[in-house]
Amino acid sequence: MATIALYGFGRIGRQFLRIALQHDLFTPVAVADIRDESTLAALFAVDTNYGRWPEPVTGRAGALQIGHRSLPYINSMQAVPDWGALGVDLVVDCTGRATTRAGAQVHLDRGARYVLISAPSKTLADCDAVLLKGINLDTFDPASHHLISMGSCTTNALAAVVKVIRERFGIQYGLFSTVHSYTNTQSLTDQPMKDRRDSWAAAENIIPSSSGAARALQFIWNDLKITGKAYRVPTRTGSIAELNLITEKDCTVQDVNDAFRRAATEGPLRGVLDVLDGEWASSRIVADPHSSIVDLPLTAKEGNLLSVATWYDNEWGFANRLAEVAAFLADRI
CATH class of the missing domain: 3.40.50.720 (NAD(P)-binding Rossmann-like Domain)
Structure with missing residues (x-):
């Protein structure tokens, strides 16, 4: 190694x-x-x-x-x-x-x-590749990929959902919102910060924020039409993203949830994606090693609009993938 x-x-x-x-x-x-x-x-x-x-x-x-x-x-x-x-x-x-x-x-x-x-790299020109386990890690080329981005925790959480829906039902376009625990880029008390919204105390406010996940997802699927935003909330770790999509093929809630159940137990997303059947809150997924944990009871469908919610421990889940990808690369360079 x-x-x-x-x-x-x-x-x-x-x-x-x-x-x-x-x-x-x-x-x-x-x-x-x-x-x-x-x-x-x-x-x-x-x-x-x-x-x-x-x-x-x-x-x-x-x-x-x-x-x-x-x-x-x-x-x-x-x-x-x-x-x-x-x-x-x-x-x-x-x-x-x-x-x-x-x-x-x-x-x-x-x-x-x-x-x-x-x-997440600012642009695709700022790295040689964006490589995620379960998504496109098999495309690693040691001869040309020297600067490799893992995206963000939200990128990894959404990518697993996008992969399943895109391959099974197709995606016309979509919008996501992530409810994300506060991080060290914010302030403990009110004080002027570079991003004005971050100037208010992280543990006392819901703070709208930007998300680089949509851009990073488009580095992987350049025809993907998805955008989104984030809300930082007063929890120490554990986040949830809601992805609302217009699919290309008609599907039911049962079809979608069955597709997630299969992806969680077989194929490249095993160990990356998981599902929850019960009714849980964010404490359930703290220290969970998966990148994306789909909350099946929250899957909803209205007309051709599909809504999927997925949990992720924004620290632990992402760090698990980072360590696994580092080991993968070290075995191949």
Whole structure:
């Protein structure tokens, strides 16, 4: 397996590492961030959303000690690490800032061979490919795909639904809304922010926001006519997206739900897509590893308008796919 380094040890980076170690997918040869080792070790050891790590975790100068593993740590406040000198093949960038080609290219300039970006690129020209497990990961070309975007948590949640409906019933056009837990891009208290709506306290408001998911979906299916928006709400993790579609073929609620049941148990979406039959709230899907969990009782049909709702843990589900895709790439480069 090729060597993997983790750049950015925030919300997604820490969950990415937890998943990689829990499932023995790989152990990064280096972790880089801009904070001190002791604080980062403490945040990894005890997570508000996902609890305690089962092994001792400590930080010392130049290393994070997780159980018996000693992971080299590099403070990248001044510069991106020299990946070439470290023998790194694949950098997983979890900073959320490598959304332009220039921002991601720096890792290649510093000696890495490939970059996996845990965010949606601003345009298709800003990456070589958008690759999602269960959707189009089999199209990975090591010769031409060096900057690879994983889109966003919402991209992965909607892509699974779009794939099923598109292949079974066809899609003319659609509109989605996602109700999304607050994130670190928002403020805990009222204060001026770059995006005005984010200036109000995240834990006290419903805050309309933009979503890059529609653009990322169109990077995969360039003829897809879907747009949407997001609403940030006061939950710590766990989100739901409602996708309203005009299908090309007539279908019933039963037809649609049966298609989701099949996709959840067989084919490329197994382990990526799941379904719920009961009546649940968002706590049910916290720490669920699936990218997309269709709430079957919420499927509705009126005329030729189809409405589908899908849950996703916007941290844990996405981090699971990110770790799995990193392992997939590392086996093929």
